[in-house]
Amino acid sequence: MVMTITSARPDPRTPVMTAAGLRRGLVAALPFILSNGLAGLVMGLTYKGLGLGALQAILFSLLLYSATAQAIILSMWASPLPIVAMVIACIATNSRYLLMGAHLRQLFDGLANRKILPSLFLLADASWLMTSSDAERNGPDAGYFLGASIPMAVGWIGGTALAYVAPLTANGSLRLAAALLPTMFIATLIPSQWKGAKSLWPWLTSGVVALVVARFVDPSWSMLIGGGCGTLVSMMAKTDG
Amino acid sequence: MDDLHLLGAIAVLGLTCYAMRVGGYVLATSLRDDGFVARFLRLAPGNLFIAFIVAGCLSGGLPGLIGTLVALVTMAFTAREWAALGAGFGAALATAALGTS
Known part of the structure; x- marks a missing residue:
C-alpha cells in the first residue's frame, strides 16, 4: 500500500494530504511527546506491576493505542483473560471513535481510502480535535492529521517502553498507587464530559x-x-x- | 497464562480498536446522525467513565478515592493531564503510605 503525500493544495476547500500539513501537524503536536510520554510511562509501570514482559506491554500500547481502552482492560485483568468482556469494553469505550471517524469522513471525503485508512490507526481524541480545528483555519489536510498523530504515538509507546528501561519498580505503596492509575486516567476525562x-x-x-x-x-x-x-x-x- | 494466549488476546483487542477507528469513517454514509445508535454512542462515554471510576474506587479503597478525587480536581483546574495524573498519583501514594505506616 503506497501513501502519496503531495506538496501543495489545489483549492482550500478540497481535502488534500500535503507535506506542509504533515510538518505543521508534527510541530503543533510536539508537546504531546512529553505529556503522552508521562502517561505512557505510568501505563508501562502498571503493566510491569502486573508482571507483563516489555514486548507484551509495548504491543498493548502500539496495537490498542488507547489509554481509555487499555486502562479498562487492565481493570478486567484475570486469569484466564475474559476476552469477550474485554472486546465489548473496547467497543463501548472506543465508540466515540465511530463519531470522530464519521466527522473525519465529512472533512476528507474524496481522498483515496489508501491514504486515510492507515492514518486512522493513530486516531486519538487530541489529534481529532486538532485536525478539526486546523481544517477550519487551513482547509482539510490529512497530512496535518497524520503529522499531529505521530508525536502522540511516539510519546505513548515510548513512555510505555521507558518503564521497562528506566530503573523504576513498583512495590508496596508504589504498586498500589500505580494500580490506581487507570482509574485516575479516566478521571482526567470527566471535566470534558x-x-x-x-x-x-x-x-x-x-x-x-x-x-x-x-x-x-x-x-x-x-x-x-x-x-x-x-x-x-x-x-x-x-x-x- | 502463556505468551501465545496473551499475544493472541492483544491482537484481537488491537483489531477491535482499529475497527472502531476506521468503522466510523467507512460507515459514515450509512450512520444517520440523528439515529438511536448514533445518539447512544454520542452520550455513552461520560456515563461509562463514571461507572468505571466508581468500580475503580471501590476496589482501590481510600487511596483510590483520594487519588481519583485529586486527579479530577487538578484536571478541572489546570486542564493538564500530566499535572492531574502526577497529583493524583502522589496523593494515592501518600495515602497508601500513611495507611501502611
Missing part, C-alpha cells in the same frame, strides 16, 4: 448501578452495565447539548 445539571441524573444512575453490579454481580461488567443504564437515562433528555 460534564454538561452541567443535565449530566447529574445519568451519572448518578451510572455510579449507583456500577456500584451494585461491582459489589453483588461481577466487577468486570460494572462499567458496561452501569454506563449503559446511565446512557439510557441521558437519552431521555430532549437534547444532547
Whole structure:
C-alpha cells in the first residue's frame, strides 16, 4: 500500500494530504511527546506491576493505542483473560471513535481510502480535535492529521517502553498507587464530559448501578452495565447539548 | 497464562480498536446522525467513565478515592493531564503510605 503525500493544495476547500500539513501537524503536536510520554510511562509501570514482559506491554500500547481502552482492560485483568468482556469494553469505550471517524469522513471525503485508512490507526481524541480545528483555519489536510498523530504515538509507546528501561519498580505503596492509575486516567476525562445539571441524573444512575453490579454481580461488567443504564437515562433528555 | 494466549488476546483487542477507528469513517454514509445508535454512542462515554471510576474506587479503597478525587480536581483546574495524573498519583501514594505506616 503506497501513501502519496503531495506538496501543495489545489483549492482550500478540497481535502488534500500535503507535506506542509504533515510538518505543521508534527510541530503543533510536539508537546504531546512529553505529556503522552508521562502517561505512557505510568501505563508501562502498571503493566510491569502486573508482571507483563516489555514486548507484551509495548504491543498493548502500539496495537490498542488507547489509554481509555487499555486502562479498562487492565481493570478486567484475570486469569484466564475474559476476552469477550474485554472486546465489548473496547467497543463501548472506543465508540466515540465511530463519531470522530464519521466527522473525519465529512472533512476528507474524496481522498483515496489508501491514504486515510492507515492514518486512522493513530486516531486519538487530541489529534481529532486538532485536525478539526486546523481544517477550519487551513482547509482539510490529512497530512496535518497524520503529522499531529505521530508525536502522540511516539510519546505513548515510548513512555510505555521507558518503564521497562528506566530503573523504576513498583512495590508496596508504589504498586498500589500505580494500580490506581487507570482509574485516575479516566478521571482526567470527566471535566470534558460534564454538561452541567443535565449530566447529574445519568451519572448518578451510572455510579449507583456500577456500584451494585461491582459489589453483588461481577466487577468486570460494572462499567458496561452501569454506563449503559446511565446512557439510557441521558437519552431521555430532549437534547444532547 | 502463556505468551501465545496473551499475544493472541492483544491482537484481537488491537483489531477491535482499529475497527472502531476506521468503522466510523467507512460507515459514515450509512450512520444517520440523528439515529438511536448514533445518539447512544454520542452520550455513552461520560456515563461509562463514571461507572468505571466508581468500580475503580471501590476496589482501590481510600487511596483510590483520594487519588481519583485529586486527579479530577487538578484536571478541572489546570486542564493538564500530566499535572492531574502526577497529583493524583502522589496523593494515592501518600495515602497508601500513611495507611501502611
